[in-house]
Amino acid sequence: MHDADIKACEEVIKMATEAAESKWEIKVPDKPLKDKLYFENLKSVVIDTEICSRCLTCAAVCPGGIIVVGDKVDFPDYETKCLDCGACVRVCPRFVYEPLSGMGSSTAFIAGRSKRFAGQDGAMVTELIVSAMEMGIIDRGLFAGRNENWETEMFHVRDPEQLAITTLSGTKYTFADVLPELKKAVKFTKNGVGVVGTPCIVSGVRKLQQEYPIFREKVKLVVGLFCTENFHYSAISQYLRDKGVDFSKLVKTDITMGKFIATMTDSEVKFKVKALEEILPSGCNVCCDFTAVEADVSVGSVGSVPGYSTISVREAIAVKILDYIKEQGYAEFGEGDPGQLGFLVGHKKKRAENLKK
Amino acid sequence: MKKVTVQDQGLVEKTKCHAAAIGVAMKESVYPLTATVQYPRQRKKMPDNFRGYILFDPDKCINCWECAFICPANAIRMKEAPNKKYYPTIDYGKCIFCHFCIDSCTDSALRTTKIHDVAYKDMDEMVTLTEEMIEPPEIVREDTKLVEYQIDDKDLQITKTREVDNLFVDEVPPSVEIPVVSQCIDGASCIGCHVCEYVCGSGAISSSIANGVMNMAIDTDNCTGCGLCVKECTMQILKLVRK
Numbered sequence: 001m002h003d004a005d006i007k008a009c010e011e012v013i014k015m016a017t018e019a020a021e022s023k024w025e026i027k028v029p030d031k032p033l034k035d036k037l038y039f040e041n042l043k044s045v046v047i048d049t050e051i052c053s054r055c056l057t058c059a060a061v062c063p064g065g066i067i068v069v070g071d072k073v074d075f076p077d078y079e080t081k082c083l084d085c086g087a088c089v090r091v092c093p094r095f096v097y098e099p100l101s102g103m104g105s106s107t108a109f110i111a112g113r114s115k116r117f118a119g120q121d122g123a124m125v126t127e128l129i130v131s132a133m134e135m136g137i138i139d140r141g142l143f144a145g146r147n148e149n150w151e152t153e154m155f156h157v158r159d160p161e162q163l164a165i166t167t168l169s170g171t172k173y174t175f176a177d178v179l180p181e182l183k184k185a186v187k188f189t190k191n192g193v194g195v196v197g198t199p200c201i202v203s204g205v206r207k208l209q210q211e212y213p214i215f216r217e218k219v220k221l222v223v224g225l226f227c228t229e230n231f232h233y234s235a236i237s238q239y240l241r242d243k244g245v246d247f248s249k250l251v252k253t254d255i256t257m258g259k260f261i262a263t264m265t266d267s268e269v270k271f272k273v274k275a276l277e278e279i280l281p282s283g284c285n286v287c288c289d290f291t292a293v294e295a296d297v298s299v300g301s302v303g304s305v306p307g308y309s310t311i312s313v314r315e316a317i318a319v320k321i322l323d324y325i326k327e328q329g330y331a332e333f334g335e336g337d338p339g340q341l342g343f344l345v346g347h348k349k350k351r352a353e354n355l356k357k
Numbered sequence: 358m359k360k361v362t363v364q365d366q367g368l369v370e371k372t373k374c375h376a377a378a379i380g381v382a383m384k385e386s387v388y389p390l391t392a393t394v395q396y397p398r399q400r401k402k403m404p405d406n407f408r409g410y411i412l413f414d415p416d417k418c419i420n421c422w423e424c425a426f427i428c429p430a431n432a433i434r435m436k437e438a439p440n441k442k443y444y445p446t447i448d449y450g451k452c453i454f455c456h457f458c459i460d461s462c463t464d465s466a467l468r469t470t471k472i473h474d475v476a477y478k479d480m481d482e483m484v485t486l487t488e489e490m491i492e493p494p495e496i497v498r499e500d501t502k503l504v505e506y507q508i509d510d511k512d513l514q515i516t517k518t519r520e521v522d523n524l525f526v527d528e529v530p531p532s533v534e535i536p537v538v539s540q541c542i543d544g545a546s547c548i549g550c551h552v553c554e555y556v557c558g559s560g561a562i563s564s565s566i567a568n569g570v571m572n573m574a575i576d577t578d579n580c581t582g583c584g585l586c587v588k589e590c591t592m593q594i595l596k597l598v599r600k
Contacts, residue, residue, distance in 0.1 A: 020598045024544025026571040063550035063591040085550040187593055214546040214592055 029086040038086040039067075039078045046094050047073055050282035051355065054232075057204035058088035060179035061212075069177055071232040090211050093203040099286070100203070101349045104293035108313045109336030110322070111304035116330050117163065119170060121301050124309040124331070125223050128297065128318075129194045130160045131325050137317070138220050140185055141194040144176035150247055151233055152176035156185055170252050174233045179204050182219070192220030198227040199289035206294045221317060224292020226300025226310075228255075228344060235279040245269050256301075286355040290348040291341065297321075303340040310336045390515065399517065400500040403471060405526055408456045410472035413490035415444055417466035419558035421585045424458035424467060433458060436487065447490065449475070450483040463583040471524040472496060493525060536600040537582040539575055543594040547573065553586035553595060562586060 033041050046052045052073055059067040066081050067088065068074045075082065089095055114127040129141035141157045152174050157163060178201050185193045195205060202224045208215040237247070240262060249264040255273055262269045292298045297318035303310035313319055325331050366374075394401050420442050425433040432451035435443040445458070445467075459467045475494055477483045503522050507514040539561075541547065549571050554562045561579035565572050577600065587595045 020540030020542050020596060021544060022538075022540055022575040022577055024541050024547060024573050026544075026547045026549040026573065028549065028566060028569050028571050030569075061548065063548055063552055065591075083550045083552070085548050087548040087550065212546040212548075212592065214543055214594065 029090045031086075031089075037078060037082045037084050038089045039075050039082045039084075042088050042092060042095065043075075043078075046092055051094050051097060051286050053094060053200035053203075053283035053287060054175050054281065055093060055200040055204040056177055056179045057091045057093065057207060059177075060183045060204075061087045061091050061208065063087065069180065071234050091204070091207045093200065093207045094283075097286075097355070099288040099352050099355060100199075100293045101288035101290070101352070102293065102345060103291055103312065103338065103341070104295075104298075105314050106291075106298075106312045106338075107319075109303065109338045110311045110313065111308040111334040111336045112311050112322075112325075112331050113308045114331045121225070121299055121309040122170065124311060125196050125225070125299050126163060127325060127331055128223055128299070128321055129157070129196065129221070130163070131328070131330065132194050132221050132321050133157075133160065135321065135324055137192060137321070138189075138194040139191040140189055141196070142178060142181055142185055143196065144172065144178065146170075146172055146174075148248065150174070150237065150250060154178065154181040156181070171254060173231055173253055173255075174236060175230055179208075182208075186215060186218045189218055192218055194221035194223065195219060196223045196225065197292075198225050198230055199292040199294075200227075200283070200287065202292045202295045203289070221321075222295045224295025224298035226291055226298060226302055226341075226344075228290065228348065229276075229280055229284040229287075231276070231279060232281055235281075236276075239276070239279055240269070243269050243271060286351055288349050288352050290345045302344055303337050304334070308332075308334060310338075310341070312336075312338075392513065392515065394504050397499040399502040399504050400522060402503050402505040402522060403473070405471075406469055407471065407473070408454045408469055410470045410475060410494065411447060411456070411459065411490065412468050412470055412493060413445065413487060414466045414468075415442075415487065415491065417464045418442070418444060419464055419466075419581075419583055419585065420444075420556075421463060421558075421583060421588075423461045423463060427457045427461045429453065429455060429457065438487065444487040445490075446484060446486050448484045449477070450480050463585075464581070468526065470526055471522065496524075537584075537597040538577045538580040538600050539582065539584070539586050539595050540577075540598045541573070541575070541594055542596050543592075544573075546592050546594050548592055549573075550591065552589050552591065556585050556589050558583070558585070 029038070031038065031041050033044060042058065054073060056069060056073065058073060059069050063085060064081065064083055066075060066078075068076065112124050114123040116130075117123040117126045119126075126143075129138070129143075132138050133141060139158065143155045143157050144152050145155045147153055150172065152172055154177060155162070178195060178197050182193065182195055182205065197205065202222055205215070205219060205222050209219060241247075245262045246264060249266065250262060251265060252263045254261045254263070258273050259270050260273050260276065291300070291312055296315040298312040298314070299309050301309055311322070313322065326333065415438070422435055422443065424445050425435050430451045430453045432448045432453075433445045434448070436446050438444050456469060459469055470493055472493065475496065498521070500521060501519065503518045503520055505516045505518070507516065551564060554564055559579050559581050561576045561581075563574050563576070582597060582600075584597055587597055
């Protein structure tokens with residue numbers, strides 16, 4: 001028998017045996033504002049009060065795909081176009097907001113440096129995702145790349161060779177549309193998806209997993225990034241242009257020792273990070289999570305010697321992947337120092353006061 | 358060196374061969390055999406489902422857009438009809454006559470004809486609107502003979518009959534497949550967006566809200582198994598299952 005025929009037969013058998021039901025129930029979420037559409041509720045509770053983190057969980061789950069992804073989350077003509085399903089309210093991590101902070105359930109802090117990939121902290125993240133891919137835990141990873149204007153773009157990586165794209169490495173300090181892409185990835189994946197994100201994105205993923213089993217099943221690895229704040233593309237690009245940064249020559253952006261450094265092919269622009277406070281998004285202003293508390297494993301530069309990244313290990317899956325990396329000798333490891341993290345964790349915890357205001 | 362000589366066939370054999378040759382020549386002069394068709398006076402007989410002009414039946418259309426999605430030449434555009442449904446229009450300037458649209462049509466609203474020659478005055482006229490697809494086009498027929506080619510083990514046989522072929526193919530009933538219905542495989546992942554309910558042409562999907570719980574139900578008797586809801590479900594939790 002032909003291979004394709006066997007496959008078709010298997011499909012038919014699968015169709016016949018799979019548990020399916022013709023009746024099912026959905027819990028309808030509560031509305032704080034009665035007689036209003038769900039999106040109007042979300043708008044009044046999260047967007048208008050300026051605590052929206054722009055994690056785009058709502059845009060990812062919106063069945064019509066009508067929630068617009070811009071600098072701000074918006075939904076033009078929601079009065080006529082909203083299907084009023086309540087999915088956005090169900091998954092929004094900030095609809096009922098209990099700020100997370102601290103280190104989470106970290107079991108170990110390790111300093112690591114990837115031998116295979118070059119770059120900033122992203123190299124260690126890439127190492128984790130690629131190793132998970134080699135182990136067969138996941139079959140695709142979601143990475144944030146950039147275009148020539150330093151706008152973020154999402155890439156689905158299914159083969160380590162794809163990582164040769166240089167625009168994938170390097171920190172961008174700009175919001176990326178991770179979650180809408182995650183939904184697409186979940187649609188096409190067979191084994192599972194690995195996703196990288198800032199604490200707000202990690203919260204969004206966890207909320208999706210909590211509400212919908214399909215995400216619990218398909219999203220296998222969540223890697224968090226240490227994050228103090230992130231910026232809207234339009235705001236930071238304008239700010240950097242004013243400072244004299246030419247985007248066509250820009251090679252790398254970095255924050256070290258309280259200074260923002262934009263390295264270009266022929267020169268460097270440096271200024272204090274504090275100066276960026278004027279363009280700080282309102283959502284970041286109320287975020288207390290520095291280490292991506294809910295992630296399986298978090299990575300960042302703080303807390304280890306230059307060149308190394310701190311890895312905060314939380315879940316068993318992360319331990320398994322790190323053991324594999326050690327076994328294969330893909331990375332060098334050292335001791336991490338969680339003490340250094342304390343300052344930034346404390347710094348972000350203070351932002352809880354902003355929430356009360 | 359070896360000398361090759363022609364074998365002598367004998368007088369009787371030679372006479373036979375000559376007589377046969379003269380016979381063929383006589384036959385050809387009276388009833389000449391031509392392999393070509395004298396178009397438009399004659400028409401070549403094609404198999405019943407040889408791909409031709411496409412007809413459309415709006416009553417059977419379930420608005421699934423499958424024809425427009427599958428068209429490799431992008432010849433099919435969906436246009437809104439007065440009854441708020443979207444029906445296909447075909448641009449014959451682009452159509453490559455692959456008939457993927459007919460093959461993909463779930464409820465056989467599209468069907469073929471034996472019309473393979475329609476002339477247009479300009480490119481704009483080649484865009485065939487839905488109204489023009491319901492009835493077959495008016496064509497002037499000049500053919501009086503039907504030519505059929507048959508190849509048997511010896512030779513190409515051409516038969517010409519005086520009959521005129523009917524250009525319209527009888528409706529082919531959809532092939533008998535395994536009857537399927539749409540079912541939910543992961544009710545907990547349902548968003549509750551009702552998109553399946555909106556797209557269902559046969560009204561098999563229904564929903565009701567009571568005490569903060571939404572009840573969704575698929576009526577398996579009404580479900581035609583067209584798969585439209587399966588395609589549109591954003592969470593991919595509907596699946597076609599054996600009835």
